[in-house]
Amino acid sequence: MYFLHREVKIMPWMIPTVLKNLFSGPATVKYPFEKKDPVPEMRGKLTWDMTNCDLCHDCERLCPVGAIVVDEEQKKITYDPFLCIYCRKCAENCFHKCIVVSVEYHEPNVKKGTLVFEKEEVPAEIT
Ligand code: SF4
Numbered sequence: 001m002y003f004l005h006r007e008v009k010i011m012p013w014m015i016p017t018v019l020k021n022l023f024s025g026p027a028t029v030k031y032p033f034e035k036k037d038p039v040p041e042m043r044g045k046l047t048w049d050m051t052n053c054d055l056c057h058d059c060e061r062l063c064p065v066g067a068i069v070v071d072e073e074q075k076k077i078t079y080d081p082f083l084c085i086y087c088r089k090c091a092e093n094c095f096h097k098c099i100v101v102s103v104e105y106h107e108p109n110v111k112k113g114t115l116v117f118e119k120e121e122v123p124a125e126i127t
């Protein structure tokens, strides 16, 4: 009986909130039919634009989890998105700005794998 009395006492305080929620729009989106835009500073997928990469190993050295392997001989960079903690340290310190951090995220995957970015051979200049 005490509880009932208490609830009745509280009810008037709740009325403005109930009315506000009744007439305002939903606070959530109808995922997966509707998706929110990612925030601009989101740390999403990493990709390498190898055009200006000089295979200096800086990104490999700075990566705290060893997600990057630079292969100078094969002129390629292997990146493991499953090891990456998306700290952006590599992208912020690449002298040639080769690492692009997008606002898209990797879809969940049942199979782990790596991404390989190869440096295309630049034809020697004819002199
Ligand atoms: S991506 Fe940048 S930091 Fe990494 S090897 Fe290439 S130039 Fe060096």
Ligand code: SF4
Binding pocket: 046, 062, 063, 064, 065, 066, 067, 068, 083, 084, 085, 086, 087, 088, 089, 090, 091
């Ligand atoms: S974002 Fe961080 S963890 Fe991911 S590859 Fe770059 S340095 Fe490594």
